Amino acid sequence: MIGTDPDGQGGVASVVAVYRRAGFFPRQGVVYVCTHRGGSLFTKLGRAVLGGGRIALLLLTGRVSLVHAHVSSHGSFKRKALYLALARRCGVPTVFHLHSGGFRRFVEEEASPRLRERVLNTLRTSSHLIALSQSWADYLRTLAPTACISVLPNPVDMPAQHQLVPGEPGRILFLGRASETKGVYDLLTAFADVVKTHAHARLAIGGDGDLGRLRARISELSLDQHVEVLGWVAGEQKFSQFARSQIYVLPSYHEGLPMGMLEAMAFAKAVVVSPVGGVPEAIEHGVHGLLVQPGDVNGLARALSTLLADEQYCQELGTAARARVDACYSTPLVLERLSFIYEQVLEPKRSTK
Numbered sequence: 001m002i003g004t005d006p007d008g009q010g011g012v013a014s015v016v017a018v019y020r021r022a023g024f025f026p027r028q029g030v031v032y033v034c035t036h037r038g039g040s041l042f043t044k045l046g047r048a049v050l051g052g053g054r055i056a057l058l059l060l061t062g063r064v065s066l067v068h069a070h071v072s073s074h075g076s077f078k079r080k081a082l083y084l085a086l087a088r089r090c091g092v093p094t095v096f097h098l099h100s101g102g103f104r105r106f107v108e109e110e111a112s113p114r115l116r117e118r119v120l121n122t123l124r125t126s127s128h129l130i131a132l133s134q135s136w137a138d139y140l141r142t143l144a145p146t147a148c149i150s151v152l153p154n155p156v157d158m159p160a161q162h163q164l165v166p167g168e169p170g171r172i173l174f175l176g177r178a179s180e181t182k183g184v185y186d187l188l189t190a191f192a193d194v195v196k197t198h199a200h201a202r203l204a205i206g207g208d209g210d211l212g213r214l215r216a217r218i219s220e221l222s223l224d225q226h227v228e229v230l231g232w233v234a235g236e237q238k239f240s241q242f243a244r245s246q247i248y249v250l251p252s253y254h255e256g257l258p259m260g261m262l263e264a265m266a267f268a269k270a271v272v273v274s275p276v277g278g279v280p281e282a283i284e285h286g287v288h289g290l291l292v293q294p295g296d297v298n299g300l301a302r303a304l305s306t307l308l309a310d311e312q313y314c315q316e317l318g319t320a321a322r323a324r325v326d327a328c329y330s331t332p333l334v335l336e337r338l339s340f341i342y343e344q345v346l347e348p349k350r351s352t353k
Helices: 011-021 024-028 041-060 075-089 103-110 113-125 134-143 184-197 211-220 235-244 259-266 297-308 311-328 331-351
Strands: 002-004 033-036 067-071 094-098 128-131 149-151 171-175 202-206 227-231 247-250 270-273
Touching: 002 011, 002 075, 011 024, 011 067, 011 259, 024 331, 033 041, 033 075, 041 075, 067 075, 075 094, 075 113, 094 113, 094 331, 103 134, 113 134, 128 134, 128 331, 134 149, 149 331, 171 184, 171 235, 184 202, 184 211, 184 297, 202 235, 211 227, 235 259, 247 259, 247 297, 259 270, 259 311, 270 297, 270 311, 297 311
Parallel strands: 002 033, 002 067, 067 094, 094 128, 128 149, 171 202, 171 247, 202 227, 247 270
Antiparallel strands: none
């Protein structure tokens, strides 16, 4: 299995960390090769070279029966395409697991014609494609009409019942990069309106990105007393933030299937999110959470105000959200599906022996 550092930042790292905690690697005989690590350019290049070298060694010594690559856009795609091509040359079946919420934009708007052709070739020559939702599977089908495609959502560890607490009244949590595409600046504008009628509201923002610009915008909106910038949060600190919060918000413009949203739902929190990527398949508006179109600042303010004014409604949405995640996205269920995909991919190879 190929991907980013499980102890690093981002949704893919969170997914792989769940696999690791669940014991999936030793149970399935998986060797995990890290090909990306956050940090300086030197660190990133070094990890790509070391990871690529290890992949080549494993393939050339005949010790690999399947290569499963977790893929995003841009540099992530370019690295994984190279590794998957090497695997195919060695006669090893490949699994292309797409995570990027911006993959469509990458393919249709950002990639050069040559790179786009490489994307199509990689998809069409992979043994199996994995999408996070049916909507993403449908898109991959337009690029690779004859490919074997499975839907495999991100897995979520379910907190124990005693870990479920109502949270601090009025506390709202956002987790994600401080960028326009994650909708954090829309959120600040909406929140400035919210606090006019809900003075007790507090917003905690966790994530990386340009935090200096973020803090400047907070000051411009006179929100310094209402907004806390946490920086990147992970592990127990992240779980503590979920427990402390009453509402989780993610007004993104592009998503695959956001891990933060699923984790918040597992903690029985009311969620306010954009209906992008695989989100509409996870949440029915008004049942498991509230959906607001990306860029609809007024709608976002109304949704947050609705929840802040009705604690009982928050609890009802949170309870339904947790039940939804437990039924469809729990770690044992997702890993059982992944094991079945591996069996499907390996079966043709076994039958030829």
